[in-house]
Amino acid sequence: MTQSDEKPNRPEPEVSRVGAPFWEAAGNKKLLIQHCKACNENIFYPRIRCPKCHREELDWIEASGKGVIYSYSVVLNNAPSGFLADMPYVVAIVRLEEGVQMLSNIVDCDPDTIHCDMPVEVVFREVGKFTLPLFRPAEQI
Amino acid sequence: MSRLKGNIAVVGIGEVPTGRYPERDCMDGCVTSAVQAIADAGIDKNEIDCVVPCGTVFSGAYNSDLVTSRVVEELGLSRVHNNVQVFSGGASSASMLKVAGSLVQSGMARHVLCVHSEKLGTGLSGQAGIDLFALAGIHREWEVPFGQHYSTIAGLVTTRYKYETGTTDEQITAVQVSNRKWAELNPNAMFRKPLTVEEVMKSKMLATPIRAKHSNMLADGAAAFIVTSAERAKDLTETPVYVLGSGGRVTHHSLSQEADITRFGYAEAAADAFEEAGLSPKDIDIAEIYDSYPIFEIIALEEMGFVERGKGGAFFLEGRTWPGGELPTTTNGGMSSQGHTGGGGGFAILVEAVRQLMGKAEKRQVPDARFAAVTATGGTYVDAQVEILGNEIS
Ligand SMILES: [Zn+2]
Numbered sequence: 274m275t276q277s278d279e280k281p282n283r284p285e286p287e288v289s290r291v292g293a294p295f296w297e298a299a300g301n302k303k304l305l306i307q308h309c310k311a312c313n314e315n316i317f318y319p320r321i322r323c324p325k326c327h328r329e330e331l332d333w334i335e336a337s338g339k340g341v342i343y344s345y346s347v348v349l350n351n352a353p354s355g356f357l358a359d360m361p362y363v364v365a366i367v368r369l370e371e372g373v374q375m376l377s378n379i380v381d382c383d384p385d386t387i388h389c390d391m392p393v394e395v396v397f398r399e400v401g402k403f404t405l406p407l408f409r410p411a412e413q414i
Numbered sequence: 415m416s417r418l419k420g421n422i423a424v425v426g427i428g429e430v431p432t433g434r435y436p437e438r439d440c441m442d443g444c445v446t447s448a449v450q451a452i453a454d455a456g457i458d459k460n461e462i463d464c465v466v467p468c469g470t471v472f473s474g475a476y477n478s479d480l481v482t483s484r485v486v487e488e489l490g491l492s493r494v495h496n497n498v499q500v501f502s503g504g505a506s507s508a509s510m511l512k513v514a515g516s517l518v519q520s521g522m523a524r525h526v527l528c529v530h531s532e533k534l535g536t537g538l539s540g541q542a543g544i545d546l547f548a549l550a551g552i553h554r555e556w557e558v559p560f561g562q563h564y565s566t567i568a569g570l571v572t573t574r575y576k577y578e579t580g581t582t583d584e585q586i587t588a589v590q591v592s593n594r595k596w597a598e599l600n601p602n603a604m605f606r607k608p609l610t611v612e613e614v615m616k617s618k619m620l621a622t623p624i625r626a627k628h629s630n631m632l633a634d635g636a637a638a639f640i641v642t643s644a645e646r647a648k649d650l651t652e653t654p655v656y657v658l659g660s661g662g663r664v665t666h667h668s669l670s671q672e673a674d675i676t677r678f679g680y681a682e683a684a685a686d687a688f689e690e691a692g693l694s695p696k697d698i699d700i701a702e703i704y705d706s707y708p709i710f711e712i713i714a715l716e717e718m719g720f721v722e723r724g725k726g727g728a729f730f731l732e733g734r735t736w737p738g739g740e741l742p743t744t745t746n747g748g749m750s751s752q753g754h755t756g757g758g759g760g761f762a763i764l765v766e767a768v769r770q771l772m773g774k775a776e777k778r779q780v781p782d783a784r785f786a787a788v789t790a791t792g793g794t795y796v797d798a799q800v801e802i803l804g805n806e807i808s
Contacts, residue, residue, distance in 0.1 A: 283561070287554040318556040318668075344577075344675060346569025347622040348561060353548030354541060356561040364566040364621070366670045376557045376670035384622075389577040405559060 283355045283400050291319040294333060299404045302397045305333045306373055317373035338395030339411060340369040347384040367393060367408050381409035415690050416660050420807040422515035423647035423654035424639050424768045426455025432635035432753035432762070433604040436536040440476050443636025444531035445488050451638035456650045457525055460492050462640075464523035466510050468530035469501030471550060471756045472537035485529060495523065503551060503792030504704060506530070507760035508662065508799035514641035515657055524642060531636035532755040543632045551793030553668040565621035565629065567669050567794050568707035572623055575676045575709055578724075583623055585727025587614045589708030590627060590750050592735045597747025599737065599778035604633050604753035611731075630706050633753025637765045644807075653772040658693070658785070659802035661686030669794045679798035680717035680789070687787070688719075691802040695719040698802075699783040701741055702767040704760050704790045705748035714789050715743065718800065742780045745770060760790030764801070771805040 288296055291307075295318075298305045307316035311328035322329055345365035352360050363379040365387075379387055380396065392411035397404050428450025430443045444467075452459050467480040483497040502509040507530075514526035538546060548563035572586060591611055597603035609627070617627035647654035663679025666672040688694055701720060705711045712726035720741060721729045729735065735743035746752050746766035749759040767786040769775050784806055790799040802808075 284554075284558050286556070286559045289555055292555050318553070318671075344570040344574035346566045346573060346624070348566060348569075349619045349621070350626075351544055351565065351618075351620045352561060353563050354545050355548075359561065362561055364561055364570065366570060366675070374670050374673075376560050376562055376668070378560050389574060400559070403559070 281354045283359065285401055285403055289319070291321055295319055296403060298333070299397060299406055302404070304336045304338050304395050304406050306336050306369070306371055307331050308334045315371045315373050317369070317375050337370050340367045340393055340408070342366070342379065342387065342389055342391045342393055343368045343374060344389055345379060345387055347387075363387060365408065378407045379409065380407045386410070415686065416512075418515045418519055418657050419659060419690050420656055421519055421644050422657040423642060423644045424803075425642055425647050425650050425654055426451040426453070426457070426640040427638065427765045427768050427772075428454060429602055429637040429762070429765055430635065431602045432633045432755060434535040435634045438634060440470065440473070440531050440533040440537065441484070441488060443634065444485060444529055447531070447636045447638040448485065448489055448527055448529045451527065451640050455525075455640040457640065459489060461525045462491050462527045463493055463495050464514070464517055464526040465491065465494055465497045466500050466514055466526055466528045467497070468506045468510060468528070468757045468761060469499055470532050471546065472533045501757060502797070503757055504706065504759045505790040505792035505797050505799045506757040507764040508660070508790040508801055511641065511657065511764065511801060512660060518641055518643050524646065526641040527638060528641060529636070529638040530755070530758045530761040532758050533634045534632040534754065534756050535634040537634070538632070551667075551796070557668055557670060562669070565624050568628070568709060569621040569624045570669060571675050571795070572707070572709040575713065576623070578676055581712070581724060581727040583615065584611055585731050586708050586712065587611045587628065588727060588731035589705065589711045590614050592730045592733070593705060593744050593748040593751045595736045596745045596778055597751030600747050600752065603747040603751050604631060605747070605751045624707065628708055630749040630754035633755050635753060635755035635758050635762065637758065637761050639765055639768060653805060655768045655771045655803050655805055656807055657801065658804045658808050659687040659689070659691030660800070661690070662797060662799045664797040666796055667793070676713065677717055678713065678791070678795055680714050680800065683798045683800040684718035684787070687800040687802045691804075691808050693785060693802060693808050697808070698785050698787045699742070700745060700767065700770055700780050700786040701743045702763045702786055702788040703744050704763055705744060705750055706754065706759055708750070710791065710795060711744060711748070714798070718787065718789075737778060745775065745778050745780065760799070763790070764788050767803050771803055
């Protein structure tokens with residue numbers, strides 16, 4: 274065990290070949306999802322082949338960044354080492370308007386105000402070398 | 415549908431106490447439980463012609479030993495044709511039973527030793543255990559960077575389930591109390607002191623709504639069972655336990671990719687298992703349900719048809735799953751009370767089902783039990799596995 278109070282950094286995504294364009298776009302504050310030109314399926318996370326039809330004709334579309342919280346959990350204790358400094362933090366499954374689900378964090382709000390099916394919108398945050406797509410409560414119109 | 419019904423039997427079991435045993439080497443548990451199972455089956459050790467070791471997660475080096483036949487060497491087994499690891503995380507027991515049963519049914523093997531040993535309690539430091547389970551089976555590109563770990567996985571599932579069904583934290587917590595009632599009667603369980611809903615609700619919040627005492631505790635443990643044909647079983651024991659039906663559904667790898675995190679695949683898996691067995695939930699005397707967190711016991715009982723959706727929590731709270739209740743459930747105390755031994759959670763509950771059906775469960779014996787339903791699931795609850803076992807052929 275180390276004597277240092279220094280906490281390890283958040284783990285960075287282990288970037289795959291097919292995921293690389295997503296991370297590059299996130300750096301430019303764009304949320305990309307894959308789209309299958311053969312069967313019209315929207316796909317997240319990025320796949321090597323379309324999981325519906327197995328064709329390779331996959332391109333990228335920019336998602337609206339809007340969705341709802343399918344479910345969430347607020348981490349208060351016993352986080353993994355890389356997240357001890359971030360507590361409390363909120364893990365959520367977000368359902369995007371485009372019909373795909375992604376895991377992310379909910380930020381910029383009091384965790385006690387979060388609820389299932391709450392509308393959220395994407396916000397980009399730098400964590401180490403990466404820009405992560407996170408979500409905050411959608412602005413009221 | 416499988417063709418195993420009534421053709422395959424478990425004829426011997428072994429288990430060492432689950433808990434923190436720093437002086438007990440992982441191979442100690444493996445050998446001790448295997449020797450118990452061989453003796454319980456009443457076979458000569460050299461009648462074992464296939465060894466199926468479950469995977470272990472505390473040490474890659476130890477797992478390499480298992481893959482490369484160390485169990486065969488340690489036990490001095492002279493007629494083993496194959497040592498073949500079968501590993502599906504917490505669902506390994508179901509996979510091992512299916513593989514072992516199929517090898518016997520095809521004539522490839524006659525007596526198969528299935529064995530599991532794990533040292534998650536004392537083989538790792540506390541934070542190393544947390545960190546291991548922030549990576550094991552969690553997507554390193556799309557989930558790990560957001561702080562997903564098993565407390566949040568249980569938190570996500572429980573939060574959505576509560577939202578859809580109106581189930582309360584008290585009702586969910588009742589699963590822990592029910593499991594503990596059984597563990598009080600189980601000498602191999604790690605936690606045997608009575609537990610109350612209030613005590614759980616006062617424990618530290620980890621990841622909402624999951625508190626410390628909703629969580630399982632990583633533990634050392636080991637167990638083994640012997641699989642043979644139903645025909646051979648008649649020569650060996652008066653209490654063979656037959657495989658009557660099996661079902662399974664793999665739904666996802668990453669929890670965020672699952673479309674309905676309040677149900678998973680239990681309804682379909684159970685339907686297959688019950689159809690093969692020719693039985694229905696009302697015929698079942700014992701439900702041996704994989705927990706790891708309380709919500710998974712509720713979801714499995716509901717989806718399998720034992721209790722209506724949204725009523726599972728109340729079912730536990732009313733004591734209907736307790737010793738003496740109408741549906742004795744998870745009678746070893748589950749991973750919440752017996753302890754979490756990695757791939758061994760499902761293994762322990764399968765061994766417990768066999769023990770009950772053999773009439774060897776001592777203080778917690780369910781009287782006149784004939785049929786048990788057993789579940790298992792691996793990783794981030796990636797699959798739903800259901801086995802129907804019986805001490806008679808349905
Ligand atoms: Zn396609």
